[in-house]
Amino acid sequence: MDERQHVEQCMEIIDTYRGGYFNGRPWLRDAFESIPRSHFVPDRVWWPERDTDGLYPVFDRTADPERWLEAVYTPTAALITQIADGKISPKDGPTESSDFTSSISCPAVVVQMLHHLDPQPGEKVLEIGTGTGYNAALLAHRVGAGHLTTVEIDPSTAEQARATLHIRDAPAPHVFVADGEGGYTPHAPYDRLISTACVQRIPPAWLEQVKPGGVILTPVATPFGDDALTLLTVDDVGHAKGRLVAAVRFMRVRSQRQRRPWRELGWPRLPDFELTAGPDGQSIRQS
Ligand SMILES: C[S@@+](CC[C@H](N)C(=O)[O-])C[C@H]1O[C@@H](n2cnc3c(N)ncnc32)[C@H](O)[C@@H]1O
Known part of the structure; x- marks a missing residue:
């Protein structure tokens, strides 16, 4: 598939499965179509899921351009561009660290x-x-x-x-x-x-x-x-x-x-949520 086909497929999936977020936003459709995401994705990026070896793999534009381009236009995949504030580089290859510190968010x-x-x-x-x-x-x-x-x-x-x-x-x-x-x-x-x-x-x-x-x-x-x-x-x-x-x-x-206690952040306590289940389904409300 060439880049144009990837763009179209990606937009179709976002339209169909993701709530029609282009609807009522013709400017957004135009921006997504006319600004190539590929221009912004570094040549070497980590895929955000572990491979069978337990490591996050690197996709390399030069070594495998098709796989790289497919990753660029995968609607639900953020591509990881930095780990551990730059202490680990994509040049180092696959890594076990999940300390992701920068990415290009998923389309x-x-x-x-x-x-x-x-x-x-x-x-x-x-x-x-x-x-x-x-x-x-x-x-x-x-x-x-x-x-x-x-x-x-x-x-x-x-x-x-x-x-x-x-x-x-x-x-x-x-x-x-x-x-x-x-x-x-x-x-x-x-x-x-x-x-x-x-x-x-x-x-x-x-x-x-x-x-x-x-x-x-x-x-x-x-x-x-x-x-x-x-x-x-x-x-x-x-x-x-x-x-x-x-x-x-x-x-x-x-x-x-660093995580702070939820109560300091204004969250209701979890016991304050009430779940009701029945044959027709269930509902969860703040009690
Ligand atoms: C998910 S990435 C952003 C994706 C980006 N908008 C794009 O289009 O590629 C989050 C970014 O926020 C940056 N960041 C984290 N803390 C920040 C802060 N306090 N001020 C500014 N940037 C911050 C990170 O370094 C990282 O590059």
Whole structure:
């Protein structure tokens, strides 16, 4: 299959099985079709599942271009681009370490997140976690490169993303090396903020830097294993309120890697959830 066929197949699967996230978002369909994901995926990446030898395999564009391209357009596979903050390199080959610290998120989740973020042309957007720069390129296509700020905490990852974004034949967004938990003050305020790294607690700087009525979309850690993609609207007194819209899995922002007690994070205690089962099915509610 050539790249165009991979793109079409990937979009069809996202459309069919993943809630029609392109629906009502013609700009997103256009961005996904016109910005090759392959441009952003490094030549050597780890596949996110262990092989039969118990190691995470490396897919190499030069050694096996077809397998690499298939991985790039697998709708539900994030490709791992960094392990242990760069202490292990894809050049070292397959690894047993699952200390994933950077990736290109899977196409289905990228599309799902941009659907929920719903950025409008000309809005100012802040992305936390530039990674490869792929999501930044999709966002820039919608809001305009000059309206997008993206921050990455890892200097070498940011440098690589900057280079990748600049060699494209399209205006490149601003990429800064910064701890995104502090937002990015020089370009604030923002209409929308999207984090592609997971938080346990919404950083106060995000509430300060998003305009009243603006939106924060971020994965939030939950006591249930998966993270919850959470869509919040900021009010005019520095609070944000919203819903958990989907189950996702993301890497943690660096300074929130250590897990804090759930009760400190505002979660209901697990005994507060009530499960009722019957012949017709079951329901689970907060009691
Ligand atoms: C899932 S990857 C991002 C994927 C990326 N958006 C893409 O399109 O390739 C998460 C990224 O968040 C970065 N990160 C983690 N903590 C951060 C922080 N506090 N501030 C900014 N970036 C952070 C990681 O280094 C990693 O590159």
